[in-house]
Amino acid sequence: MEDILSLIKEEMDEAIKNMEKRFTNVRAGRANVAVLDGVMVNYYGSPTPLIQLATISIPEARTLMIKPFDKNSLSDIEKGIFEANIGFTPNNNGESIILSFPQLTEEKRKEYVKQVKEMAEDAKIVLRNIRQDGNEAIKKEEFPVDDEKRGLERVQNLINEYNDKIEDSLKEKEKELMTI
Known part of the structure; x- marks a missing residue:
């Protein structure tokens, strides 16, 4: 039993x-790293989880900053976020990628x-x-x-x-x- x-x-x-x-x-209007869990990036020809390619931080309540370990992968990461269709438009500033969470x-x-x-x-x-x-x-x-x-x-x-x-x-x- x-x-x-x-x-x-x-x-x-x-x-x-x-x-x-x-x-x-399910996002609550605040930045949440979990929204990037399923994001895969085509890194040198092989799909790689985003979390293995960059540090992800929350500088403000509704902002995620993705800072790649390799700056050459910025455009690949940006493309991966677009293709993941998570509902955010990445903003590439040349150093990092910023995701802004709009107020719900x-x-x-x-x-x-x-x-x-x-x-x-x-x-x-x-x-x-x-x-x-x-x-x-x-x-x-x-x-x-x-x-x-x-x-x-x-x-x-x-x-x-x-x-x-x-x-x-x-x-x-x-x-x-x-x-x-």
């Missing part, structure tokens, strides 16, 4: 981690809140599927009736705990998005 519950807990932790990773990709409109904020609510709901669906698989695994093991009932209750308690974690993360992200 403990093995099944341990596996369920691991899967739920992974579901929460994936949701929170998706949350970081109320409409855009509400749209982003709607997106994170959908992400949270997707995570809850994953949890429900994990619960269903866990319950089936417990029933399949043919434990004594009392043990099976306790196991199913423990699975439900885990689901409740992780649903609360999802709600807490969602509220935190909503607050972040709606703060001007």
